[in-house]
Amino acid sequence: MEPGFADAQVTIVGLGLMGGSLAAALTSRGACRRVIGVARRPSTLRTALDLRFIHEGTTDLQAGVRQADLVILATPVRDILAKLEIIGPMLKPGAVVLDVGSTKKAICEAMAALPSHVQPVGGHPMCGKESSGLTMAEPELYQDKVFVLAPLPRTEPAALRLAQSLVQAIGAREVQLDPERHDRLVAAISHLPYMLAVSLVNAVESLADGDDLMWQLAAGGFRDTSRVAAGDIRMMTDILMTNRPAILDALHEAKIQLSQLTERLERNDMEGLAKAMLAARNRRLEMF
């Protein structure tokens, strides 16, 4: 009863940057039998078909997922939560439901309530771009990137293996994490950088006080530090709403660090400043 991934019909719900790239990765490699796309707008489906990202498309969720061996929910987090409430009865027995949402606790809790004939696995690929949408999608988006899998206690081994096959098929690297730990880690490494970037852009706007020369002086440092502030608002508000406690902890820690730097600069404590700067520099150089 366990079909290999090569024989699987995969339905991807949501054909934005993440879903579109996933579809492109699967079809371009011929990794599975069939890729079906579900999108709200017919124009999205037409584009995905024109790009050969999907074999077939539909705006009807039920029709799209009915025959699926693997359903991948690739919409913003709150939309994933809404779909998890209705999708269960639409699925055939043994169908695996995976998501690519940016937070995992709320989603895995909702997955736990799926009917027992369905197999849920939480997922989160650690990649993206600041530009969203199908037109930014590319088959190599997941290549060599970490893809977090968060199986539930109820997830059967065969279902996890199917999800693992998907991760392999798109060239990503699997890391298993429980939802709580995932949410705490990404609050720091992903959501905090976003909040700092938003704060930076808005602080500079306020400090510019109408002096347009400010923006002409922006060089590579500002460009990179602020990049994620251009991220998709819907995706980011969903993340904020479903990972509040961990993000508040991360913000609190960032404020402590920022206050320490400020106090040292106020006191002219160059030794203390250099120490903090060196610690950050060494860690950063170690990583990249």
Add this chain to the structure above:
Amino acid sequence: MEPGFADAQVTIVGLGLMGGSLAAALTSRGACRRVIGVARRPSTLRTALDLRFIHEGTTDLQAGVRQADLVILATPVRDILAKLEIIGPMLKPGAVVLDVGSTKKAICEAMAALPSHVQPVGGHPMCGKESSGLTMAEPELYQDKVFVLAPLPRTEPAALRLAQSLVQAIGAREVQLDPERHDRLVAAISHLPYMLAVSLVNAVESLADGDDLMWQLAAGGFRDTSRVAAGDIRMMTDILMTNRPAILDALHEAKIQLSQLTERLERNDMEGLAKAMLAARNRRLEMF
């Protein structure tokens, strides 16, 4: 008495990323008669000669600048300040002294004290990399980048024109600014991003609390937001020491923005959050 830039002997003091790239830009384009490099270490001079970045090199400041029509100080800010104290008597009448230091108020004040036979112009090219040193230098570093010129009240038009010729010769775009306004603007657009990047890396380190998976989850967002934290410590401490008031103002404003985001998240004020996020997103998209 006004030699064209093509006839000028240019001496570059300091052959790191900025000075080395400047030398490379001038020699590769044959923009001036002669490029002389001054560096502390003979090995740096040998490398610069091997790369054909300079025509001649010396570790002796006096010997290097004696015949120069244009001297460019390309060391960290506090070293520029030290050199400005001693360089005046070494220069021939009418010699122009330009710097490429990251802050301008302290430097232009020191320039004002140069002997009257010397012509000072403050300068700051808005470009760089997080990796410093001659081996990272490249002739195209300044291409299409803003190069701030800060002439002093005492600067004669011919001296300013020579500095402008240099800016043109290396393909940069000139923007004239007085030192105070320059320092205020770069505190926001350049020094604040650095302080936020350092705070981010150190906050994530603290939040990781030894969980090495944190760093494996880092994706493009963290990489870009933290990039400038890998910057040169010496250069950055010099900037902090010579631009304290403006940087403290910028830090204060960033903390206000960060606190606002935090309070809105605490209160679950998603409308307020979305408004701040959208303002940052629109500004960022407008710029790049």
